[in-house]
Amino acid sequence: MATIYDVAKRAKVSIATVSRVLNNSPLVSEKTRERVKKAIEELNYSPNVIASALTKKSTLTLGLLIPDIANPFFAELARGVEDASADFGFNIIICNTDYRSDKEAEYIRLLKQKSIDGFIISTAYYNDENVINLIKSNTPVVILGRDIDGEDMVVDVVVSDNVNGGYIATKHLIDLGHKNIACLLGPPQVKVNLDREKGYLKAMEEAGLKVRPELIVFGDFKVEFGFKKAIELLSLEHRPTAFFAANDLTAIGVIKAARFMGLEVPRDISVVGYDNTMLAEIVDPPLTTVNQQMRKMGYMATEFLIKRIKGESSGGQRIVLDVDLVVRRSTSRVYN
Amino acid sequence: MATIYDVAKRAKVSIATVSRVLNNSPLVSEKTRERVKKAIEELNYSPNVIASALTKKSTLTLGLLIPDIANPFFAELARGVEDASADFGFNIIICNTDYRSDKEAEYIRLLKQKSIDGFIISTAYYNDENVINLIKSNTPVVILGRDIDGEDMVVDVVVSDNVNGGYIATKHLIDLGHKNIACLLGPPQVKVNLDREKGYLKAMEEAGLKVRPELIVFGDFKVEFGFKKAIELLSLEHRPTAFFAANDLTAIGVIKAARFMGLEVPRDISVVGYDNTMLAEIVDPPLTTVNQQMRKMGYMATEFLIKRIKGESSGGQRIVLDVDLVVRRSTSRVYN
């Protein structure tokens, strides 16, 4: 591979001049600039990012921490992140943490060694020490799809309006006449679940409905959880007629459980999911679900991070994206 | 951040000695080794990969080229790739090419500038110039889930047995009594589709069934394609009773089309998919599909690449992974 020296020699200038041309410095005469460009062309030279990173510090690379890329929610987020990165000339390194704090710490250590320019973090727990330390070390960070509990930390946060998401989902069920509405959430350490619960409670309260604590359950975001818990709740004496699940996978588990117990969705049981992943269209019946703009979230978060890196922003913003309800065929009116 | 100089000063040795300790060189006495380690510990020093990459050339980073991470098939592949990378101390940079050759070329250029150690390529067309040039430039490359048409190119290839996949899917339908079996494939530029077709033809021929060319259609891997094409074929006078689709999404499109036309799966129409993505379990009816070991493919490909990078292998291997049929409820016997 050709180096800057080869270019310099061929253009009969010093490497400093070549470097200036490379970085569009104004203090190169038109004549020599052309000569250098020609040499670059002829040698098919392209600068070594590693070498320039050593002095400039910038590697044009970002780290993305997510629990699991095989989960469609995070895949969609990742796509948005990668799109923005590409648009701004950055690349992203993907890290799957499997919800494990030790893996998260290890990846952060590794990526810091590699001098990446910033982190996009989708794995943050409510007050995740790894992440808080990272932010405090003054590394550019943006928190994506999660919330973090840091007093006066300089960090951008891009989330969607989870309280409202929980609210509109529950409201929709209430409007359909449901009164006994179960609420299946993800892990309580992830703040979005607390927010969605808040929305659920708000809607219930607003409608003057009694909240039955046994119908609010925290678990994980998996199909299995929805399935098992729904079976349990549907076996209750006074069983719920509707479920609000905190993601599409859990909602699908609920649908499977209903079918398993000989109940029909939506005739006997209504189900609302969350995320509007591609699964929602595919499952039968198609799932009514809360649409988060995942790709947009990923894109915006990355945009913020890059602005921060370039010094065009000083961080500390909190963006809340709208959600909306996509009504499909897993919910219907109840008569009682 | 502490540098090797800080460590050297604190341990009262030269930076060369520190470097030796860092790289586990045997020619450091136990005593000084301890001293250096202590200094490293105290300063919380960790070496700058960028700097070392400049001399060692190795960045411990790999590039993964896929069409779209939001596609569950590639997400699964990517997960396997990332798992292996993590196990061997590498990181991966993800690139979405959207099936576009120009994007592919651009990413290759960019990643070469960043001196990554090797490429895992899942986007290769039958004879993709970008990829062929890359391989010829002697960069370590492994082709994942695709095939490439290079006479004596030194490149590892990890694929699954697509001919057999097409065969067992079709055979399954034939065994159920189907005679008119449609075959919906992806783009013909992607060799796997040719292979799956080959398997289809082999099974048909073996059973002495007449192949109707109008029932073999190339398209893309999307739901829409399956939907549209199925409607078309199901409107034929002498319509197929079964479909073999080259991925799960297309198969789901077929199921939707059948339902749209008032036909029931599997009573009226049998459908076999391909990939065994999570969608297959979720769709209704659950999809009979050919299982590819995607995560394992990703893992193995990465393992090969890393061996190649470390000089433990000289490349040129071709691994074909087994496939098997997962029979669910989208296929049934036909009586005619």
Next chain:
DNA sequence: TTTAGTAATGTAACCGTTTTCATTTGTCTT
């Protein structure tokens, strides 16, 4: 005790850039 030979350590060049500072070149005044 000297000496040879090996083990341990240090010095300095190098990897391919960027950038500060010094130097040269060119233009314009007077």
Next chain:
DNA sequence: AAGACAAATGAAAACGGTTACATTACTAAA
């Protein structure tokens, strides 16, 4: 034509490691 000043260029020192080679410190044999 000389001087002043700005514009263009170059030399060399960083950046933070690795490593070839030189040097020093040991150990054991003579």
